[in-house]
Amino acid sequence: MRLMAEDRMESKGRFVSRRTDHTDDGSEVAYGGMVLERLARHTCRVAGVDWSCLFVIDRADPRLAIAAAGCGVGWDLIGTRVGADEGVVGTVLSSGEPALVGDHRELTGVLESEPRSRAGVALPIRFAGAVGGVLCAAAPYEQEEFTPQDIELLAELADLAGAALDHGRQHLHYNETVHAHVEALAVAMDMRDQRTARHSDDVVELSRAVGELLALGPAPLLELEFAARLHDVGKIQVPDAVLNKPGPLEPHENEVIRCHATWGSETLSRIPGLEAVATIVRFHHERWDGAGYPDGLSGVRIPLASRIISVCDAYGAMTSDRPYRSALDPREALDEIRAGAGSQFDPAVVQALVEALSTMV
Numbered sequence: 001m002r003l004m005a006e007d008r009m010e011s012k013g014r015f016v017s018r019r020t021d022h023t024d025d026g027s028e029v030a031y032g033g034m035v036l037e038r039l040a041r042h043t044c045r046v047a048g049v050d051w052s053c054l055f056v057i058d059r060a061d062p063r064l065a066i067a068a069a070g071c072g073v074g075w076d077l078i079g080t081r082v083g084a085d086e087g088v089v090g091t092v093l094s095s096g097e098p099a100l101v102g103d104h105r106e107l108t109g110v111l112e113s114e115p116r117s118r119a120g121v122a123l124p125i126r127f128a129g130a131v132g133g134v135l136c137a138a139a140p141y142e143q144e145e146f147t148p149q150d151i152e153l154l155a156e157l158a159d160l161a162g163a164a165l166d167h168g169r170q171h172l173h174y175n176e177t178v179h180a181h182v183e184a185l186a187v188a189m190d191m192r193d194q195r196t197a198r199h200s201d202d203v204v205e206l207s208r209a210v211g212e213l214l215a216l217g218p219a220p221l222l223e224l225e226f227a228a229r230l231h232d233v234g235k236i237q238v239p240d241a242v243l244n245k246p247g248p249l250e251p252h253e254n255e256v257i258r259c260h261a262t263w264g265s266e267t268l269s270r271i272p273g274l275e276a277v278a279t280i281v282r283f284h285h286e287r288w289d290g291a292g293y294p295d296g297l298s299g300v301r302i303p304l305a306s307r308i309i310s311v312c313d314a315y316g317a318m319t320s321d322r323p324y325r326s327a328l329d330p331r332e333a334l335d336e337i338r339a340g341a342g343s344q345f346d347p348a349v350v351q352a353l354v355e356a357l358s359t360m361v
């Protein structure tokens with residue numbers, strides 16, 4: 001949550017909190033803001049009005065309602081909070097019934113500075129099983145009052161706003177849960193092995209840069225980042241004696257280490273929302289020529305995100321110190337990666353890494 005500037009004032013007995021920065025992760029504004037802005041504009045266009053404003057209960061403080069979006073309203077109104085039990089907005093929030101007013105300035109109270117009055121209406125927005133917002137609209141100057149048809153249309157728009165907020169809230173909840181799981185696993189991994197933690201951070205940064213260059217969309221990019229962060233989470237199950245052995249591994253120890261790809265994938269697949277990430281993690285040690293593990297997949301049968309992590313993982317490992325050897329110079333490491341293009345690595349991903357590295361330094 002970020003509040004850059006906030007000044008609070010008591011005005012005509014009404015608590016008003018005016019913010020100049022409207023970023024508020026976790027608020028209705030943050031997750032439904034874009035949709036609400038569109039709905040405010042639609043309200044004006046579809047209902048033939050030139051002034052609309054949507055208030056929603058502030059999740060951070062349910063005693064307040066926040067002006068989340070508007071059309072034709074003063075620029076300083078949006079992001080402003082009013083008492084959720086005060087004025088016309090408060091009445092609609094508590095009664096769940098529409099309210100008609102002769103002077104639209106009553107809808108926002110002291111916040112509306114328009115010199116002329118006109119007819120106004122406030123309708124409840126229902127979401128999450130309760131009244132959680134209010135859609136306000138002012139009639140055009142030439143129209144004395146709203147007709148029942150106008151109100152019916154506005155009520156439908158209020159329902160749409162409610163559906164948008166419901167959807168946004170479920171989406172946010174889902175994302176928050178997934179993020180929390182990723183973070184918890186990453187912390188468990190870091191506690192087990194600090195070296196893996198630093199390595200994972202490097203792989204995330206590189207993978208993100210490569211993914212962007214390969215034009216991944218927002219959702220695949222997020223999955224890629226999660227998978228890059230957790231690609232070695234299965235190492236939690238590898239015994240210390242093997243994981244931290246200061247020297248080359250015996251064949252049977254290598255077998256144990258190799259299990260981390262499937263172990264990690266199995267752990268992640270049990271977490272709802274991380275199924276795709278589990279798949280990416282499973283294949284992060286596959287090779288372009290099919291000689292990798294655990295399934296020996298080759299070429300484009302290997303998920304693109306796994307191919308990206310494979311390249312970035314190798315580069316990250318080569319450029320950091322290991323118990324049995326010191327870090328390679330970045331240029332040497334890149335030469336080795338280039339040498340593996342077409343055999344170990346997807347050539348297109350190697351090319352993207354070269355480009356990414358040239359812009360990162």
Ligand SMILES: [Fe+2]
Pocket residue numbers: 231232260284285
């Ligand atoms: Fe790995």
Ligand SMILES: [Fe+2]
Pocket residue numbers: 199231232313
């Ligand atoms: Fe790794």
